[in-house]
Amino acid sequence: MATLQLIGFGSTGWGALLLLGALMTLCVTAVALAIGAVFGAIVASAKLSGNLILKTLGNVYTTVFRGVPELLIIYLIYFGGSSAITSIGKSFGYEGFLGMPSFAAGALAVGIISGAYQAEVFRGAYLAVSKGELEAASAIGMHGALRFRRIIMPQVLRFAIPGMGNVWQLSLKDSALISVTGLAELMRTSQVAAGSTRQYFLFFVVGGALYLILTSLSDRVFNGAERRANRSMPSAMGQA
Template sequence: MAETLALIGFGEGAWGWALLGGALVTIQIAFASYIVGIGLGLLGAWGKISGPRWVRAIGAGYTSVVRGVPEILVIFLIYYGGTSGIRALTGLVMPGVNVEIAAFPAAVGALGFIAGAYATEIFRGSLLAIDPGQREAGKALSLRPYQVFLLIVLPQALRLAVPAFGNLWLVVLKDSALISVVGIRDLLGVGATAALSTRQPFTFYTTVALVFLVISTISMVAFHLAERRLGRGQANH
């Protein structure tokens, strides 16, 4: 037991600081991907609800394909295929120039693209749940369409979507572990390296699982408090 604690501690030769750094990278990737996914989801929901026919078709194809294909495959396609595509385009514009794509933005782009498909359906459902009378009331106040959306519709839709977005955050957080397969030194990547180096896989994979559990628990509490606060405000209203 003492030997195990020494391995995951913060002393000389221990892996505590490396695991802590990996956990920070995991949180950064998950949070950035989550924000990207919410942005894509809002655009996707607008396209599926109010866009022209071709935009609705693209939105439907995007959500169907991403949600129907294994996430690890989507990550490989975007991470490797996307970077290869950017290099090819750069080569056409600037022959002889070799562009290196940083691992972090590539990982965020891949996970954000996946999260955006789920966020699209969350936004679409919450926006459609808003009473049309709310929009009519905004028009009666001579508000422009974008003002009606930003000031009246979107705040109510976000309140309805808080539970679903809490679940989405947990999904993105867990999916961030898949990024380790492309060589990023996130929590799982550091844990795998430590397990291989020390030949203590059970110790380090259990530690990684516990860290993910702690982060997930804190996240669930935070979203639960946010949901209660928003619900209380609605009830008081």
């Protein structure tokens, strides 16, 4: 009974705070994925371009941010951003320390990391687009912007859905590392609950169960999106 009270929603329960932590995890992951999509699209375009310098910069980005530990990147963004904000504050006469908001630092850091993976997802999706369709569009006089909007973008998005699902799951788990900045997401809330009650095993198990629920629901969402995107491709679905 005491266990149920601790994880419940009563006056002594931590259930509401844990759910708020799970909601914060979803929010920071969603913002990070959006940030990563911007970085990923830019880097994918650079790697697909014929410009050697752009391709090199794109390769450096994906190599660095897929190879450096995620926690180190979060520290660099958080403390580096705080130092930059403090320096800006001093230039306006403020002498105190100005910390970078935990949510912004975490979303940016995880977004930059996910951008390296999304770049490869977008690049692979673009290469999967039939060259015959692109040649046919050019043959009928379809200009570049219209070809991108009507042919390239819809198919790239369709081919990218499975890979984006994997990136989402990675970002969802990476968001646990943001707890080091003090953001009250699911991992941080589980730590606080465990430390306050001395029930470490209980709350870390509950936190892990909530992560599993989030990842399972995410799988269902992305699988549904993939089925919806492939409704017009019965032959492809039949071969899968």
